[in-house]
Amino acid sequence: MSPIGVFDSGVGGLTVVKELVRLLPAEDIVYFGDTARVPYGIKSKETVIRFSVENTLFLLKHNVKLVCVACNTVSSCALPKIKNSFRVPIVGVISPGAREAVYATKNNRVGVIGTKGTIKSKAYEHEIKKLDPKVKVTAVACPLFVPFVEEGWLNQDVVLTVAKHYLKPLKEAKVDTVILGCTHYPLLKNVIKKVLGENINLIDSAKQVAIEVKKILSDEEILNSRRCGRSQFFVSDNPEWFEELAGRFLGKPVKNVRKVSSV
Numbered sequence: 001m002s003p004i005g006v007f008d009s010g011v012g013g014l015t016v017v018k019e020l021v022r023l024l025p026a027e028d029i030v031y032f033g034d035t036a037r038v039p040y041g042i043k044s045k046e047t048v049i050r051f052s053v054e055n056t057l058f059l060l061k062h063n064v065k066l067v068c069v070a071c072n073t074v075s076s077c078a079l080p081k082i083k084n085s086f087r088v089p090i091v092g093v094i095s096p097g098a099r100e101a102v103y104a105t106k107n108n109r110v111g112v113i114g115t116k117g118t119i120k121s122k123a124y125e126h127e128i129k130k131l132d133p134k135v136k137v138t139a140v141a142c143p144l145f146v147p148f149v150e151e152g153w154l155n156q157d158v159v160l161t162v163a164k165h166y167l168k169p170l171k172e173a174k175v176d177t178v179i180l181g182c183t184h185y186p187l188l189k190n191v192i193k194k195v196l197g198e199n200i201n202l203i204d205s206a207k208q209v210a211i212e213v214k215k216i217l218s219d220e221e222i223l224n225s226r227r228c229g230r231s232q233f234f235v236s237d238n239p240e241w242f243e244e245l246a247g248r249f250l251g252k253p254v255k256n257v258r259k260v261s262s263v
């Protein structure tokens with residue numbers, strides 16, 4: 001049976017792999033992290049679309065039966081384009097996260113945080129408004145969060161100071177639910193709760209994405225029934241860096257990451 005393909009700009013998409021493996025342990029996974037060209041969050045839409053098409057083509061060479069776009073920036077800026085360009089089912093992270101947020105909010109005030117590209121695209125706002133026009137959305141870009149997480153700075157004072165600054169508009173808007181609209185932000189849940197309060201609902205779309213993938217595979221009758229799936233990891237540069245960081249996102253070490261010369 002063919003594997004599930006997953007791609008991200010780098011290492012953050014492993015938060016989605018973690019949930020896929022948890023929910024679909026029999027599935028094989030081929031992961032591609034575009035570490036040569038990360039970060040995507042500050043790139044133009046045209047560039048993100050071009051990279052995304054190339055990454056999808058790379059996964060298709062591995063005969064994947066579904067592509068999971070485990071990157072918020074790509075899902076926000078390039079999903080319609082790549083969905084129209086390929087026949088394989090393609091799942092992004094925006095709709096699952098938006099659905100869960102609309103379901104979770106009690107006061108109809110939702111915050112969205114993400115990269116500059118994700119926030120500029122307004123993809124989450126559009127999706128939320130489609131689901132429930134009454135929900136008021138406050139969205140802010142938090143560009144320094146990605147390097148903090150990659151440096152392993154998850155609780156330092158400086159992170160708290162920066163988080164207070166970024167999250168001020170969400171506090172003022174009295175949101176009760178916040179979409180963690182970037183692969184890296186689930187690792188900053190503690191700091192975000194320190195700023196917005198313990199009772200804030202933090203939406204991490206990885207779980208919902210895995211549920212959606214399972215539903216599609218089941219509907220199309222292409223779920224794998226083997227007992228133990230295998231994950232393979234490919235990057236476009238620096239496999240050592242990827243291996244070093246992978247454990248933080250996946251919750252277990254990753255070995256034998258392969259560098260591909262071109263995507």
Ligand code: DGL
Pocket residue numbers: 008009010012013038039040041042070071072073074114115118146181182183184
């Ligand atoms: N994976 C990206 C996202 O979820 C964050 C890193 C980047 O900017 O490439 O938006």
